[in-house]
Amino acid sequence: MIDEFLARPLTARVATEGPTIRPTWYLWEDGAFWILSGPWSRLPSLVRSRPRVVVAVDVCELETGVVVQVLARGDAEVRPFDVARGRRKLVRYLGSDEGRWDPRFREYLHGDVGAVWVYLRPSRLVMKDLSYST
Numbered sequence: 001m002i003d004e005f006l007a008r009p010l011t012a013r014v015a016t017e018g019p020t021i022r023p024t025w026y027l028w029e030d031g032a033f034w035i036l037s038g039p040w041s042r043l044p045s046l047v048r049s050r051p052r053v054v055v056a057v058d059v060c061e062l063e064t065g066v067v068v069q070v071l072a073r074g075d076a077e078v079r080p081f082d083v084a085r086g087r088r089k090l091v092r093y094l095g096s097d098e099g100r101w102d103p104r105f106r107e108y109l110h111g112d113v114g115a116v117w118v119y120l121r122p123s124r125l126v127m128k129d130l131s132y133s134t
Helices: 002-006 043-049 083-094 103-110
Strands: 012-016 020-024 027-029 032-037 052-061 066-075 077-080 116-120 124-129
Touching: 002 066, 002 124, 012 032, 012 043, 020 043, 027 083, 032 043, 032 083, 043 077, 043 116, 052 116, 066 116, 083 103
Parallel strands: none
Antiparallel strands: 012 020, 012 052, 027 032, 032 116, 052 066, 066 124, 077 116
16 A cells, blocks of 8 residues: 555655755655755755655645555665666656656756765655545
8 A cells, every 4th residue: 555655646755864854756666765866955965964864755635535644764875866767757747758848857867967866765664544534
């Protein structure tokens, strides 16, 4: 059930020590979060200095009463960017027609912008269903 929920193109929030919290798109693959980042963000340097992070992904659908949250925590790491995974992540949120994407997203795949992955294989992963009847 966690895999199905995290396969949806939702927005996660990742928190680093400090605390610093930021919304982010993510890719959930092989039991891990892959978050595209780079020199335009402080996230990679924060993770390098203090790798402990928390990621929250949730939905609250007032029309249906669906309220679900996934909380993950663990030590993240910065990994080299690979285009194939980057494409899978961006297609998930933007669709398969790259020609319709904002140019900065195409640049992640085809340019030399210093993109990296912030990778988290959670040491703790919890899903809570707080849904209610409407």
